[in-house]
Every structure is written in structure tokens, then in C-alpha cells.
Amino acid sequence: MDLTSWLVVLAIALAAILFFCRRGGRKGSLTDRVRHVHGTRLLLQGALALWAALLVLVRSFVLPFGIAISHHAMLAITLALAGVGAVWTFRASRLFKPRRIFGTR
Numbered sequence: 001m002d003l004t005s006w007l008v009v010l011a012i013a014l015a016a017i018l019f020f021c022r023r024g025g026r027k028g029s030l031t032d033r034v035r036h037v038h039g040t041r042l043l044l045q046g047a048l049a050l051w052a053a054l055l056v057l058v059r060s061f062v063l064p065f066g067i068a069i070s071h072h073a074m075l076a077i078t079l080a081l082a083g084v085g086a087v088w089t090f091r092a093s094r095l096f097k098p099r100r101i102f103g104t105r
Contacts, residue, residue, distance in 0.1 A: 001058070010051050017043055032099070039095030042088045049085030053078045 021040040023033070060074035 006051075006055055010048070013047050013051065014044060017047055035095045035099070039092045042092035042095065046085045046088035046092060049081050049088060053081035053085060056081065 017040070021036070021043065023036060028036075056074060057078045060069075060071065060078075
């Protein structure tokens, strides 16, 4: 895939996240709305990091064009991006859950 296709895939993924994470009404407290906005932002960041990890992986291993950086460094960058994307996605999923007022242990 060329870079234009990668950018189209990114645009579609980000638009889908924004579409499914928007709120229909203004129900809930200000704290709930702020949590939802932060969760959406973290989900967008996670999707962007995972997209970047896949792009680096494909560009460095599948289509090598004489890259000066070693494959070990590219793999480390890819794993770091994927790890950060996974953490952001996990934290976003925790923010989308409703808060517990009286928590039980």
C-alpha cells in the first residue's frame, strides 16, 4: 500500500472513533462529560499510535528501501508505539465505564 492509502485508513479509523464516541444528548454530570471527552481523546491517541506502529512495521520490514536504521531499532520503535497505543486504549476503555459511587472491595 502506498502512503495515500495509509492516510485514508487513518482518516476512516479516526472518523469512526469520533462517530461512535459522540454523545447524543447532554445527559450526565460535568464530571461524566469530561471523562467521556478524555476517553475519546485517549482512544484517538491509541488508534494513531497503533496506526504508526503498523506503518513503521510495514515500511521497515515488508518494503525495505535501504533504511539506514537497523531492524532491531525499527522493531523496538514498533513495539514501543504498539505498547503506548495499547495502554492508551486500555485507559480510554476504563474512562468510558461509569463511575462507582459506593465501591465494594
